[in-house]
Amino acid sequence: MERPKxxxxxxxxxxxLWLHPDDDLAPNRPGETLHGxxxxxxxxxxxxxxxxxxxxxxxxxxxxxxxAGEQFAGARLDRLTGVGWRVLHSVPLPGAADISHLxxxxxxxxxxxxxxxxxxxLRVGPDTVEAARPGRVRRHAPHVRLCRRDAVRARHALxxxxxxxxxxxxxxxxxxxxxxxxxDGMADVEVLTDADLxxxxxxxxxxxxxxxxxxxxxxxxxxxxxxx
Numbered sequence: 001m002e003r004p005k006x007x008x009x010x011x012x013x014x015x016x017l018w019l020h021p022d023d024d025l026a027p028n029r030p031g032e033t034l035h036g037x038x039x040x041x042x043x044x045x046x047x048x049x050x051x052x053x054x055x056x057x058x059x060x061x062x063x064x065x066x067x068a069g070e071q072f073a074g075a076r077l078d079r080l081t082g083v084g085w086r087v088l089h090s091v092p093l094p095g096a097a098d099i100s101h102l103x104x105x106x107x108x109x110x111x112x113x114x115x116x117x118x119x120x121x122l123r124v125g126p127d128t129v130e131a132a133r134p135g136r137v138r139r140h141a142p143h144v145r146l147c148r149r150d151a152v153r154a155r156h157a158l159x160x161x162x163x164x165x166x167x168x169x170x171x172x173x174x175x176x177x178x179x180x181x182x183x184d185g186m187a188d189v190e191v192l193t194d195a196d197l198x199x200x201x202x203x204x205x206x207x208x209x210x211x212x213x214x215x216x217x218x219x220x221x222x223x224x225x226x227x228x
Contacts, residue, residue: 019220025219028091030100070114072176073114074101076194083201089102109166113172115143117131122174143172147170151168154168170188173193180193
């Protein structure tokens, strides 16, 4: 059978030895795309300039909170590798976007969008997350819609890369919330807290080990994600 092609028409490889290091996403750390931004804020000169510019919006603090959330959730997901799962972090998408985490294992293929909500009371609706904190204005963010979009893009990219349809389920991970209320109409997006991630280890019966490895081989290749 002919080996599936990349978007550029080249055959996909089947393992880490074949991949050029620049194309291998397996070494990516949780929050990989945020590390550089945080580092820029942390340098003396850049920190003084950047934090002065961002003081009103609190963007610098929000950036560090996002990175901490990615790292915390990523560390919990990495524990799944001991029970037959493969996990990737910060999967790059066109347009400077990324998928926070991607897990491929006995329980299927899952994309994760990680959002830090320490101490907040959340209401998760069909498209947005409403966050309420004491003494602060309620905020709405389109995390559910973006989470759903990430899964659609992953489904397209992995199906093209593997040469067969790949079902992908979107998961929204709320890190350290005080409470989560999930509204009706959320059947297509799973909502978990960071504490719930350990339960994924018990899921199975969806993918066999050889299929897991085939999908993972395509997923870790940076070229799989171009043009989606």
